[in-house]
Amino acid sequence: MKKFEEKTIESETIFEGKVVQLQVDRVKLPNGKESHREMIKHPGAVAVIPVTSDNKIVLVEQYRKPLERSLVEIPAGKLEEGEPPEKTAHRELEEETGYLASEMTYITSFYTSPGFADEIIHLYLATGLKKADEPLGTDEDEFVEIMECTLEEAQKLINEKKIYDAKTAYALLYLSVMKNS
Amino acid sequence: MKKFEEKTIESETIFEGKVVQLQVDRVKLPNGKESHREMIKHPGAVAVIPVTSDNKIVLVEQYRKPLERSLVEIPAGKLEEGEPPEKTAHRELEEETGYLASEMTYITSFYTSPGFADEIIHLYLATGLKKADEPLGTDEDEFVEIMECTLEEAQKLINEKKIYDAKTAYALLYLSVMKNS
Numbered sequence: 001m002k003k004f005e006e007k008t009i010e011s012e013t014i015f016e017g018k019v020v021q022l023q024v025d026r027v028k029l030p031n032g033k034e035s036h037r038e039m040i041k042h043p044g045a046v047a048v049i050p051v052t053s054d055n056k057i058v059l060v061e062q063y064r065k066p067l068e069r070s071l072v073e074i075p076a077g078k079l080e081e082g083e084p085p086e087k088t089a090h091r092e093l094e095e096e097t098g099y100l101a102s103e104m105t106y107i108t109s110f111y112t113s114p115g116f117a118d119e120i121i122h123l124y125l126a127t128g129l130k131k132a133d134e135p136l137g138t139d140e141d142e143f144v145e146i147m148e149c150t151l152e153e154a155q156k157l158i159n160e161k162k163i164y165d166a167k168t169a170y171a172l173l174y175l176s177v178m179k180n181s
Numbered sequence: 182m183k184k185f186e187e188k189t190i191e192s193e194t195i196f197e198g199k200v201v202q203l204q205v206d207r208v209k210l211p212n213g214k215e216s217h218r219e220m221i222k223h224p225g226a227v228a229v230i231p232v233t234s235d236n237k238i239v240l241v242e243q244y245r246k247p248l249e250r251s252l253v254e255i256p257a258g259k260l261e262e263g264e265p266p267e268k269t270a271h272r273e274l275e276e277e278t279g280y281l282a283s284e285m286t287y288i289t290s291f292y293t294s295p296g297f298a299d300e301i302i303h304l305y306l307a308t309g310l311k312k313a314d315e316p317l318g319t320d321e322d323e324f325v326e327i328m329e330c331t332l333e334e335a336q337k338l339i340n341e342k343k344i345y346d347a348k349t350a351y352a353l354l355y356l357s358v359m360k361n362s
Contacts, residue, residue: 002244002250002251004243004325017205017219019296020219020297022195024198030324033322036198037247038196038198038199039247040247061184064296065206065208066221067299069183070183070184071295078296110345110350111245111248112294113293113300113347114245114345114346115245116200116221116300117247140214141216143211158289164291166291166302166351169289173354173355173358174354177358
């Protein structure tokens with residue numbers, strides 16, 4: 001028995017989409033009572049911190065429909081079925097920024113919203129960057145703008161709330177730790 | 182016009198639950214083509230980094246049904262309607278750990294999964310902790326176990342994959358930066 005395990009009594013798939021699946025489970029709580037859990041199933045994703053040879057970080061700005069605004073983020077994208085995360089990291093980096101990386105170093109992984117979703121992000125540091133001659137393009141419904149900035153400039157984007165997501169906030173904190181160590 | 186804006190042509194609410202709402206929008210892309218966006222609406226949340234007077238961080242372990250496992254996390258919880266985030270931070274800290282904080286310092290906010298959800302987390306540092314005489318309990322379907330550990334012990338929990346979520350990973354990195362500055 002796992003700690004505080006909530007055993008599924010009944011599971012209902014409410015929605016199966018292109019990106020997410022919504023499932024509601026009736027569960028038995030550790031005290032024997034019943035409750036419901038609403039859960040989003042997601043294929044998982046990678047995020048990449050691309051650092052150029054002149055120590056700039058490559059960021060992408062894109063529209064995020066759930067927020068009805070654009071955000072500046074590190075490059076990221078969903079895992080394709082059966083694709084090893086490191087390969088996804090190289091692919092997404094090239095698609096979104098046009099860069100190839102000679103080194104892709106695994107940093108860490110984290111669930112983004114464990115209370116209601118199983119999305120996991122695998123985070124990589126990409127170095128040894130050079131522009132691809134004929135880069136893969138973005139997905140046909142994806143529109144991004146690339147920017148390269150220093151850590152100080154990125155900090156300014158945080159203060160202006162243009163950078164406003166967990167993976168990018170983590171990435172910038174990580175770079176500032178690296179810089180000072 | 183916002184940058185790369187995706188105008189809603191039609192919006193359908195698929196599911197309205199206790200925690201999340203699922204909405205699918207048909208949108209007009211910046212190039213004039215159409216696509217669909219699957220979006221989770223969430224009330225938003227707070228997370229609290231509680232640090233005791235002897236420099237230990239207070240963590241909670243709970244079962245996360247979407248992952249079918251328990252995770253060790255910093256205390257966190259959803260905003261109630263109209264509740265200022267700082268008040269939520271005090272409430273969730275007391276409910277989940279039994280601690281009252283004399284200081285609740287705002288650190289930052291971030292979206293957790295901007296690609297498919299609008300969940301935002303407001304992060305606070307709680308200090309000046311003392312145990313409440315008669316603490317608020319957890320919600321009736323919430324079972325948590327409290328632990329207090331040093332930053333080094335928390336790092337071990339990361340390596341053992343017991344700590345495995347974005348807000349907690351950010352929190353520990355934040356504390357290590359504070360410690361070294």
